[in-house]
Amino acid sequence: MDGDWIQAGVFLGVVALVVWRGSRAVDDGAVHRWERRFSVTLPDELRAEAARRLRRDRVLRTSAIAAGLLAASSPAYMNLVEPERSSDLANPATGQAWLLAAALGALAAEMLVSHIPAGPRRAALVRRRVGDYVGLRWVWAIGVLAVVAFLAATVGALGDAPDRGWWWVHAGGAVLAAAATGYGLQVVRDRAMAAPDGPGRDLDESLRADGAHHLVGAGLALAAASAAGGLGLAFHSVPAVGAVAQLVALMSLGTWWTLARSAPWSVRGRRLATT
Amino acid sequence: MITVTVDTGSPVPPFEQVRAQLAEAIRTGALDPGTRLPTVRQLAGDLGLAPNTVARAYRSLDDDGLVDADGRRGTRVADGPTPSEADLHRLFTAAAQRYLAEVRRLGGTLSDAHERLDTVADHPPPST
Numbered sequence: 001m002d003g004d005w006i007q008a009g010v011f012l013g014v015v016a017l018v019v020w021r022g023s024r025a026v027d028d029g030a031v032h033r034w035e036r037r038f039s040v041t042l043p044d045e046l047r048a049e050a051a052r053r054l055r056r057d058r059v060l061r062t063s064a065i066a067a068g069l070l071a072a073s074s075p076a077y078m079n080l081v082e083p084e085r086s087s088d089l090a091n092p093a094t095g096q097a098w099l100l101a102a103a104l105g106a107l108a109a110e111m112l113v114s115h116i117p118a119g120p121r122r123a124a125l126v127r128r129r130v131g132d133y134v135g136l137r138w139v140w141a142i143g144v145l146a147v148v149a150f151l152a153a154t155v156g157a158l159g160d161a162p163d164r165g166w167w168w169v170h171a172g173g174a175v176l177a178a179a180a181t182g183y184g185l186q187v188v189r190d191r192a193m194a195a196p197d198g199p200g201r202d203l204d205e206s207l208r209a210d211g212a213h214h215l216v217g218a219g220l221a222l223a224a225a226s227a228a229g230g231l232g233l234a235f236h237s238v239p240a241v242g243a244v245a246q247l248v249a250l251m252s253l254g255t256w257w258t259l260a261r262s263a264p265w266s267v268r269g270r271r272l273a274t275t
Numbered sequence: 276m277i278t279v280t281v282d283t284g285s286p287v288p289p290f291e292q293v294r295a296q297l298a299e300a301i302r303t304g305a306l307d308p309g310t311r312l313p314t315v316r317q318l319a320g321d322l323g324l325a326p327n328t329v330a331r332a333y334r335s336l337d338d339d340g341l342v343d344a345d346g347r348r349g350t351r352v353a354d355g356p357t358p359s360e361a362d363l364h365r366l367f368t369a370a371a372q373r374y375l376a377e378v379r380r381l382g383g384t385l386s387d388a389h390e391r392l393d394t395v396a397d398h399p400p401p402s403t
Contacts, residue, residue, distance in 0.1 A: 123321035125277045125300070127311045127349065192320040197276040 004079045011073035015066050022062025026051040038206035039266035046203050053207055057109040061214060064105025068098030092166040092229055096173055099225050102218040103180040110187045110211045124196040130185045132205075132270050133212035138220060138259070142181050145223035149174035149230040156233025164233055173226030181219035188212045205267040213263060217256035224252035277305050281322050289324055294332040301341045301352050302362075310352045312342065 031047050034054065042050060075090040130136065150171050157167035188211050194204040228249040232242035279296045281289050300306045312318070315333060319326040333350050336342045339359050344350045378388040 121281045121283070121322045121324075122278045123313070123318055125279060125297075125306065125310075125313060125318075127313045128317055190314070190316050190320055192323065196278045196321070201276075 004076070004083075008073075008076045008080055011069070011076050015069045015073070018062050018066045018069060022058050022066070023055075026054045026058075030054075034206075034210070037262065037264050038209055039264070039269065040199075040202040040206050042199055042203055046199050050203055050207070053113075054210070057207075057211065057214075060109040060112065061102070061105040061218075064101045064108065065098055068101025071097035071101070092163065092169040096169055096222075096225055096229070099218070099222040100173060100176060103177060103215075103222045106211070106214045106218040107180045107184040107187075110184050110191075110215065113191060113207075122196040123193065124201070126271070128189050130189050130212070132267050133188055133209040134185070134216050134259075134265070138216045139181065139185065142177055142216065142219045142223045145220070145227045146174040146178040149177075149223060149226035152227065152230030152234040154230075156230055156236070159234065159236065161233045161236035167230070167233055170226045170229035170233065173222055173229070177219045177223035177226060180222075181215055184215040184219075185212055188215070202268075209265045209267050213259045213265065217259035220259070221249075221252045221256040224249040279318070279322065281324065289322075290328045290331045290335075293318075293322070293324075293329060294335050297332065297336055298339065298341055301336075306352045308352050308354045312350045312352070314349060 028047070028051075031042075031051050031054070034050065035042055035047075072094050074094055075086045078089050079086040130139065153167040153170035153174070156170075157164050188208045191208075193201065195201045228242070228245035231245040235241035277300055279293055281292050283289070285292065287295075297306075297312070306312075312333070313321070315326050315329045318324075319329040322329070333342065333344060337344045337350070341353055342350050343353050375385070375388055378384075378391070383391075
């Protein structure tokens with residue numbers, strides 16, 4: 001009984017840690033690091049705006065992850081209330097919930113941005129492309145992983161794996177990863193520009209690139225986890241395949257972290273290089 | 276950075292404001308031939324206009340031969356912008372005025388100008 005409480009407490013502690021880390025204010029040092037990462041220099045008044053936007057986006061993303069982690073750890077809480085029903089909740093759907101939530105949170109952070117032009121409206125005559133904001137190789141990787149996940153899950157559903165009934169979780173995860181990434185990047189590219197030139201434009205473009213990296217990172221992790229789950233079903237008689245797929249899924253978590261936190265990117269440099 | 280501005284308080288419709296500024300940028304060479312213009316959705320979003328308004332401006336530029344609209348591939352500044360009839364009329368008149376002014380400056384008359392034009396047309400100078 002004590003062990004059950006400790007387990008539930010650890011899970012709740014992790015969720016609380018995620019919420020706390022996500023809701024902290026973005027200080028000057030963090031904004032300076034963010035400016036270096038995206039190769040921009042902002043005036044002081046825009047640094048405050050950048051800090052506000054970065055915190056808002058992070059709160060939305062981490063809140064979604066926290067909700068997903070709560071769902072994923074629900075078997076531990078059920079164990080304290082009705083232990084005999086706990087195993088009902090320990091399934092691939094709850095296990096993958098935090099990745100699903102992360103992808104949706106990254107999408108929500110981009111969708112809930114709106115700029116309503118005031119006064120004379122100006123727009124730069126520069127065509128924006130998804131490739132200005134994030135490496136297209138990651139988008140392709142998500143697409144390939146999603147297709148593999150969907151096909152493997154479908155094949156697995158027709159096989160004799162014991163948990164083949166959960167194939168839809170992996171297929172659904174693949175669809176959601178591709179859809180959230182694709183739609184989210186479209187939102188990033190097409191939403192109204194806050195300023196057509198100057199530092200305001202630099203901030204706007206860098207925030208787009210930041211959001212695109214979070215979207216792609218979460219999408220990659222979800223697609224890789226779905227592919228691992230699907231391949232595990234399709235090749236359940238060859239455990240090595242499932243093990244390698246799980247390893248790739250774990251590596252994708254590291255890639256997500258790097259893409260979201262530290263991968264350098266210059267929108268201006270990217271645009272100059274491709275026009 | 277070339278920008279387009281829309282003044283919502285102006286009596287000129289937003290469609291015409293967008294069209295005129297793009298046409299000017301293309302004619303003056305500020306936008307090079309082959310330059311891809313923003314998508315209708317992007318420009319409409321940035322300017323706070325309905326997509327149909329920007330689409331109408333792009334269609335009008337396409338009709339004037341200033342841009343090439345190519346479905347999903349987007350809209351590009353035309354390689355050789357074809358001046359409209361009104362533009363041609365304006366350009367020919369300006370050239371004729373310059374020529375006549377030069378003939379008069381040299382002491383010639385209108386009939387001298389006509390005569391020289393006929394001569395040049397019948398015996399064009401060898402190209403260099």
